[in-house]
Amino acid sequence: MTRNHSIPGWGNAFVLLSAMLLCGLLSVHFGKELQWDLVSYHYYNPYALFHHRLNFDYWPAGYIHIFFNPAMDFLGYFLIRSFSPWWAEFILGAIHGINFWLIFYLSYFILSLAQEKFKMIIAFILALVGMYGPVSFSEIGSFMGDNLISIFVLLSILLQVMLFDRYYANQKNFLRLSIASGLLLGMAVGLKLTAAYFVLGMLVAYLFLPIPYVVRFKMIFVWSVALGFGFLLVYGYWMIFLWQKYHNPFFPLLNGIFHSPYFPAYNWYDNQFFPRNTLQTFFYPFYFSINGELVSDYFFMDFRFSVIYILVFLAGLCWLWRSLRQTISKKNDIDRWFIVFFITSYVIWQCYFSNIRYLVTLEMLAPLMIYLLLNYIIHNPYYRLGIMGVLFYVIFVAVWPIYRERVHFFGKDYFNVTLPGFAYQYQDAMVLTVTSNFAGKFANETEILPILAAKKALRSPAVLLQTYVIPYFPPKTRFVGVTIMDDHYAISLPAKKLIAEHQGHFYLLTSRRNMPSFLRFAQVLGLQKNGACGKVLSDRLRLPHMRNSAVLLCSVGRN
Incomplete structure (x- = not known):
């Protein structure tokens, strides 16, 4: 027979609905x-998939993100297209609030196994501190996807813990x-490949x-088969597309294979974010904290x-x-599984x-990890709770969330894009624009031209195309991306061929500062x-660092 580790139904519903409501309101705030x-x-990305632009627009391979599986963004795309900006933010924030409930439920379940006296209160504190992290808190209502993927991972972890408890209880079902x-x-993992490290952790x-x-x-075999099926369920279609078009199911990743x-x-x-030296490699949390x-x-x-690092050492x-005194006390096996998984x-x-950003799930689970480590180190429950309270207070008040680019103007349209009137004059025009280049310098079918771009162009959010403006152009307008290598414009041979074969009108799209050099490139x-x-106007210009970063659309034609 096993103890009942579940939260009463009314308690579950109250925590879940309260968390969703609060996070929805925080998102709007x-x-x-x-x-x-x-x-x-x-x-x-989802717009291109649903509007058959995957083989219509052309982007250089250095624009890495444009080739990611758009399935993760289906929800955000649906909210932006179907609801007013206020409601889109509220609904997305409410969905992110599910994370709070999952942390709370998982903590309550594990605390019940440890027969913790104040499990309800402690579980609530663990969830509160878990959600108030620099990534998890700042991304409430964010379309980055991290707080969405964490829901899947947290639920998977919760089911693992319930699985082990059920096995130890009756070894059935x-x-x-x-x-x-x-x-x-x-x-x-299928929605966001960076979640793959949790597979190895488990x-x-x-x-x-x-x-x-x-x-x-x-257990491992059944879990692995289900994992593979879940991966193919959301990523399989994209693997087929990438294989057929680029001969790499993870293009442009893993191209060494x-x-x-x-x-x-x-x-x-x-x-760009790896440790810079040996000391950072072994003590990185103390640096990035x-x-x-x-x-x-x-x-x-x-x-x-940093606190976890110290507690792991003390544990x-x-x-x-x-071990030397032969006084090792038997601790819960599920606690051990969780600690090993986390580390x-x-x-x-x-x-x-x-x-x-890819650590957000562990960021949410860090308070639970701290509790379990303290539970192992300190046997006296009152000393343990006192130290835990001090640590959580310090962590909570010291958090400085990550800055996110947000504006407090909602309006009726999410992006509120306004194009120059002449953008609608030609229905089948081609727009040349500058895109990101995360691959560095490479020569694969790419010609580097002797035309310098504006200084630090690749670091300027105004110079680089923001593809959100594309849906506001006439639907037959085709976009072709060129990039920058070693501060010079570079164009791939396929893009050059598309430009040479185009019989319609042309536009150039970039920042006002970069437009003179882009016109020389066009020549x-x-x-x-x-x-x-x-000018191309949008609510992006309401951001403080974008107010003086005008984006221009210029009409060009053949000599």
């Missing part, structure tokens, strides 16, 4: 998000939970469970991972001391990503300014 990621690909857990985690944690090898193998001719033959990854720009595009401050010393997942994250292609230039 934070304002309408206009982050670079949203305006550059999170909105455009536990494989159903394994299937559900694997399915959810597979879907999370597999390693399985090795530390004291259960028969045959049962463990059965698949050798697509459209991208350099190496495995691209974002290396006070200087978040080491692992993020924006500053933040948060001490939760190791306690284990060694108790393993963090190590893999630091080795392969070191981007704080090399045989295009000359033959009409007006007009």
Whole structure:
């Protein structure tokens, strides 16, 4: 017989609905998000899929994000297209509030196993501190996708914990939970490939469970099959498309394996956030806790991972001391599984990503990890609760959330784009624009022209195309991206061919500061300014750093 670890039905409903309501209101309070990621690909990717533009517009391979699976952005795209901006933000924030409930429920369940006296109150505190992290809090109502993927991962972890509890209780009907857990985690990885490190974290944690090898193998096998099915369920269609068009099912990633001719033959990854030296490698949490720009595009401050680092060290010393004295107390096996999963997942994250956004699920679970480590180190419940209270207070008040680009103007249209009147004069025009280049310098079918772009053009959000404006052009307007390498314009041979074969009108789209150099680039292609230039207006210009960053659309034609 097993204890009842469930929260009463009314309590569950109250916590869930309250969290969703509060997070929905917080999302609206934070304002309408206009982050670079949203305006550059999170909105455009599903739009391109649903409006048959995947083989219509052309983007250079260095524009990495444009080739990501758009399934993760289906929800955000639907909200923006179907609701007013206010309601879109509220609904998305409310969905993100599910994370609070999952942290609360998981914490309550594990605290029940530990027979914690104040489990309801502590679980609430763990959920509160978990959601008030630099990423999780700032991304309430964000279209970045991190707070959405975390729902799948947290639910998968919860089902794993329930699976182990059921196995230890009666060894019956536990494989159903394994299937559900694997399915959810597979879907999370399919929606966002960076969630793959949780798979390895769970597999390693399985090795530390004291259960028969045959049962463990059965659990892992069933879980793995379900995980693969969940992955293919949301990513399979995109793998087929990428394979058929680029001969790489993960294009442009893993091209060192698949050798697509459209991208350099190496495995691209974002290396800007990795530790810079040996000391940082072994003590990274102490560095990025006070200087978040080491692992993020924006500053933040948060001490939760530094606290965990210290507690893991102290727990190791306690284990060694108790081993020598032969006084090791038997702790809950599920606690052990969770701690190993957390540590393993963090190590893999630091080795392969070191981007704080991809750590958001562990950020949410960090307070629970702190509680479990304190529970192992300190046996006296009152001392333990006192120290836990001090640590959580320090963590909570010291958090400096990450800045997100938001405006407090909603209006009727989400982006509120206004194009110059002449943009509608030609229904089948071609727009040349400058795109990001995350691949660096490469020569695959790419010609680097002797035309310098504006200084630091690749770092300017105004110079680079934000694809969110594309739906506001006539539907037959075709977009072709060119990029920048070594501060010079670069154009691929396929793009050059498309331009040469186009019989209609042309436009150039970039910032006012970059337009003179872009016009010189167009002249090399045989295009000359033959009409007006007009401003492209949108709510992005309401952002403080964008108010003086006018975006121009200029009419050009053949010489």
